[in-house]
Amino acid sequence: MSEPAHTGTGEVISLGNGCYRIDDGERRRVAFAVAAQDTWVFLDGRVYVVPPATGIVARRSVADDRGALTSPMPATVLAIHVAAGQRVTRDEVLMVLEAMKMELPVRAPRDGRIASVACRPGELVQAGVTLLEIED
């Protein structure tokens, strides 16, 4: 058996009854529910409520409202699909992150123009780090 953490491919198995098992080195039980705002995640008996801000939506600075998109977690930048100056539309995939062997598309929170790109493909980014900025 290859070690999932090294191969980069884990296994997800439906256990039925709305529960899943993720094999990422450990066997973990997962269930989820999506509410209007938050996402509820059950992981091995613990429950986490994930507000939209820590997902893939921009975390805006109240002071300047720059529209900075930040990384929701420590992750590797897998691909960047846009460049500075490019116009984007809401929900367009701007870049792809990878964390815990899962790919996460980063989408535009609104229509706008890419003001700057603050990361490179292959770069390891910490949670909260600005990835790129959108302006109107």
Place this chain on the structure above:
Amino acid sequence: MNDNTPFNRILVANRGEIAVRVIRACREMGIESVAVYSDADAGALHATLADHAVRIGPPPATDSYLSIDAILDAARRTGVQAIHPGYGFLAENARFASACQEAGLVFIGPPPEAIEGMGSKIAARRLAQQAGVPIVAGETPADQSDQAVADAARRVGFPLLVKPSAGGGGIGMKTARDESTLAVAIAQARREALAAFGDGTLYIERLIQQPRHVEFQVLADHHGHVVHLFERECSIQRRHQKVIEESPSTALTPALRRRMGEAAVAVMRTAQYRNAGTVEFLLEGTGESARFYFLEVNTRLQVEHPVTEQVTGIDLVRAQIMIASGATLPWSQDAITQRGHAIEARIYAEDPLRHDLPQAGPLLLYREPSMPGIRIDAGVVEGSEVTVHYDPLLAKLVASGETRDAARRRALAALRGYPILGIRTNVPLLIDLLEHPRFIGGAIDTGFLDTEGDGIRARLSTDPPPEVAAIAAACRATVAPAALTGRGPATEGADPWTSLKGVRV
């Protein structure tokens, strides 16, 4: 006991998991059930499951589940012969038990006199003494001068509690560990008693240090038969609310168990008790040197009754209905045995990280685990709306096994596969409790959560593991935007691992 009761229809004057439990017992026995519900519970599980359901009033309990008139009116309109009160609400209300009798209905529980007698702590203590059962040493001095109260304290012995005679709920209760703290304790208790109850009368009681709460289940029929069904240990509690209960208790030797069981039966015999009831004891120490003291009698079916059902194999709700119908208990004391071990974990809609604040909201996802040795008594289903009007108990998970550790491991495995989403619950706290070295070792007392609670909460408050955000994002991406505006469960057909193309796992 056979199931030929004279009842063909029973009203269940309760809600939540206990109403569901009683309705199911009725179904098994071929008796029609009538549920009652407030406006807050229209469509609730208990109202849906019963053969008939009657609206009894608006959400406040005083206007619905506590309204004797509304419940008796529902009973008259549906033509029931008996009423099961469950626990809480009107279960220990002597006036309700009398009103049932006057209306020609059988109250499935003890007679009103027994409820009345046990409701008074002083009368109950006197009864226990009559039965030759030890009580915690204490006295209310006739001379209430500070000097006379101090003399009484010296007779009772240190450490001790100075309590307002009129009080309850721990208000004005002061501890005196020795002579040097006695005068201050008396003065403080007196002031607080006067302020809270307008009555400065003080009661002195010996302080039992690190006591365990051990209670005995008793059944008594109308033909003079009284038996006990062994003990339940309920020491894991906070603010007098039990959290985990088990049977057998790790603190009892066979000889002590026999003596306590006999004491419980003696109390209930002296009280001329009928139906199911529980005798509570405080236990000081463990093993052969342990001492037990009568605390009180609960004149109802207890929340934790499934623990007893799992180790004795006796269905307590069915026994209650049979006893109420006049049947004779079919078991001698020797025929009742305690087999294996059972542990109950109470699942509350409350946030352990926010002062156990009750939670309200929809159960977006609720999936009960199904595995050997696991029983779940629940009052909710997926999609149920949990309201702030009533007790936050959602369900009870009861694990059974040949040994305590087998039952404990089953409980843990089941809780780890019991997702409840949409509102916060105490499940993470229960998991931590069941893994606690002191719980594993059986070294528990009623102060357990007071001394260990902070450590448990600190472990629960750790940051989410990093993959949680990724999982949340992946899950969210599978749900159609339209589903996000509704309040209902949005998991329909949403399998993040097959429908989410952008995710590689």
